Amino acid sequence: MSIEVNNISKSYGSQKALNEVSFSIQKGEIVGFLGPNGAGKSTLMKILTTYIASDEGAASVNGFDVNAQTKAVQQSIGYLPEHNPLYLDLYVREYLAFNADVYKVAKSRIEEVIQLTGLSNESHKKIGQLSKGYRQRVGLANALLHNPDVLILDEPTTGLDPNQLVEIRNVIKNVGKDKTVFLSTHIMQEVEAICDRVIIIDKGKIVADKKLDNLISTEKEQVIEVEFDYKIEEQLIAKIENLTTYKNTENNIWELTFNAETDMRPVVFDFANANSLKTLQLNQKNKNLETVFREITK
Structure with missing residues (x-):
């Protein structure tokens, strides 16, 4: 395993930031680490990068214990913290x-990471002259300088404009082809664009850990939006089979949630016919990651 976390707990005074957190990440995975503000994301990343120690539990990166083999852990990871220090x-x-000397890597590697992160046209400038997007590229280039097996990225696209977002996203996806990437973010589209798997943490505990496709589309649940030609009573809607929840969203439009493996649109259509209703629209709505995240952490 590239990353192994077993029953990690961490408290700050009376506040428990992490509560018996466990998961593992295999080599080559790109994993999104999501959670509300204060959920414990940055704390766990700081433990994995040896910046702070846990109170309880154990963790390893590339087989190296984060407490007992800190130098080996640091050599095998590339870390881009939330507030990129430059x-x-x-x-x-x-x-x-300067950092190549610290890592004791060949100077030729500098040109490689400059090309990899798209810094060629800006590499002659002072870092203070760069935009936020290019500063993030410099931080990412530095994290890649010693060619680590594992990248840990804490909010790598915070504050970037839409164009910069796409550029940094592509860089991360590209370098993730032969490395393990563990990244935290609040931008759901970012996770949907580059991650294979999602881990969601809330109040210091893991509340979801699934492949992205499996998390977004649960096996049986489906949401259907239907508009009838006139207003009907809630009691009548409630009679539709396999219906788990229903909501009158606007005028004669209803959002219906079913627990069923088969497409329920024909059932809704038949219900309308049986009750002398016309269906003006009948659509199956797919959940996105943001919807799932809000449901899990609300």
Whole structure:
């Protein structure tokens, strides 16, 4: 396993930031780590990167224990923290050369990460002259400098405009082809665009851990939006078979949730005919990650 977390707990005074968190990530996975503010995301990432220690439990990265083998862990990960720490007075190449000396890697690697992260046209500038998007690229280039097996990225696209978002997303997806990537974010589209799997944490506990496709489309639940030609009573709607919830969203439009493996639109259509109703629209609505996230953490 690239990352192994077993019953990790961490408290700050009386506040429990992490409560017996466990999961594992295999080599080559790109995993999105989601949760509301204060859920414990950054705390866990700091434990995995050896910046802080847990109170209880154990964790390893690339087989190295985060408490007992801190240097080996640091050498095998690339970390981009939420607040990307950069020396703004240094030139891009100068900054990367400084870190190449720290990591004891060949200077030729600097050119490789500059190309990989799309920094070529900006590499002659001071970091303080760069936009937020290019500063994030510098942080990502630095995280990749020693060619780590595991990337841990905490809010890598915070504050970026839509164009920068797409660019950084593509960089992460590209480097994730041969590395394990564990990233936290509040941007659901980002997860849907690049992640294979999603782990959701809430109030310090893991509340979901599934492949992205499985999380978004549960096996039996389906949502159908139907508009009738005139207003009907709630008691009548409630009689439709396999209906779990229903909501009158607007005028004569209803959102119906079913627990059934088969398509329930014919059932709704037959219900309308049986009650002398006309269906003006009848659509199956697919849940997106944002909807699922809100349901799980509300």
